[in-house]
Amino acid sequence: MSGSWLRSIFLASAPALLILAILHYQESLSTGIVLLLVLAVLFGASIAVRRRLSAEEVVMRRLNRLTAEAQTQLDALSYKAAVADRIIASLPHPIFFLDRERRVVRANTVARVLVDSDLIGRDIADGLRDPTLLSAIDRVIDGQGSQTVELVLPVPVETEFIVRVEPVDPPPGTPPGRDAPVVLIDMQDITALRxxxxxxxxxxxxxxxxxxxxxxxxxxxxxxxxxxxxxxxxxxxxxxxxxxxxxxxxxxxxxxxxxxxxxxxxEHSRPQEQVNIPDLLRRLIELLSQKAEKVSVKIITDWPDDLPPVRGDSDQLFQVFQNLLDNALKYGAKGDAVTITAKLNERRRLVVEITDQGAGIPPEHLPRLTERFYRVDAARSRELGGTGLGLAIVKHILNRHRGRLTVTSKVGKGSTFGVILPVAATTQGATTRPKNAFISDSKAGTPDTI
Missing domain, CATH: 1.10.287.130 (Signal transduction histidine kinase, dimerisation/phosphotransfer (DHp) domain)
Structure with missing residues (x-):
């Protein structure tokens, strides 16, 4: 039993003990008086114990309430910190937090991928060595306010960033130390914009x-x-x-x-009508037959009779095949043949290929064929009436039809331009890429959206 407990019991029993001591001194004690005084002492002690227990219960309740409130606040702060961490981690552009020594305190996932290493606890210069950026960071640490710089990272693919360097005020109650974040680096990728x-x-x-x-x-x-x-x-x-x-x-x-x-x-509105490709190709061949005769080129066709229709816009698809066949007649060897084939591939997509026997296209030109105004031979193209926009039109029409353009070519042997289209009644995924073929779509080649 602690001293405070004994003190409380003694104080509560003191009057009875004092009376007992006086009577004993005067030798006037009797058995009844002693019993009464003992009962008084015990009663006083019980009152002292009850008061003490009641006071401690009140203190415990208050302590438990304060503990619960502190835990609630701690849980709220932990939740806010977790949400903040998750938001920072999920941001689509690189974010770094630095301390006064320019060490990285925190970095989100994109930032870690960008520098291809974990810079936590290390100088930011270990990952980003651009002198302009480092000077801007130093100016912010010195209290010169927000800074904005442009940064170009040449590898692995040249990427351009607008980098904002902002001072960070630590939350109230944050203890001072070298690990406290004082600088925020926000890098926004502007490569596509530029x-x-x-x-x-x-x-x-x-x-x-x-x-x-x-x-x-x-x-x-x-x-x-x-x-x-x-x-x-x-x-x-x-x-x-x-x-x-x-x-x-x-x-x-x-x-x-x-x-x-x-x-x-x-382009973002997919056509809904059904188009019979063999019928469309027959109309196209009839339209260009005189041009083929003029350059002494024979058009050979090969497709089965049971090809299913495709989901598309007949006028636009006619323009696609007209541009491709017209190019084959222009740039194919005079006196040779142009072959048009159509079939279903293993994924039940319709594949139409137009093959000429011309000079072919050097491989370095293939990725840029669908760029606006790009020509392999500019002088010859203008001489033959080309605008440099035909294959760009083909690409965008096929994008609208969820189709693809493939190009295979060998110098001195000729070229094959293939069109892959989903048939009307299927929802299968994209077809596989032919071997050694360049796929001219939004995921391959040089983007040409203006």
């Missing part, structure tokens, strides 16, 4: 160039016809023929640009 900007600039430059050339010719011929060749019938007819050719070239270019713009607007 690429889009460059492509937009290139697109405007290409369109300007493609239109300027025929317009310059037209202007020159008009000045000639109004001047020296005013009365020269032969020169006039010659110049008018060239002017018509140049105006037709501009018309084709503008038509293709409008067509491409219209297709891009509809």
């Amino acid at each position: 690429r889009s900007e460059r492509m937009r600039v290139d697109f405007v430059a290409n369109v300007s160039h493609e239109l300027r050339t025929p317009l310059t010719s037209l202007t020159g011929f008009i000045e000639t016809l109004r001047g020296p060749a005013r009365d020269d019938a032969v020169a006039r007819d010659h110049f008018l023929a060239i002017m018509q050719e140049q105006s037709e070239r501009m018309f084709r270019l503008i038509s293709d640009l409008l067509s491409l713009s219209r297709i891009e607007l509809e």
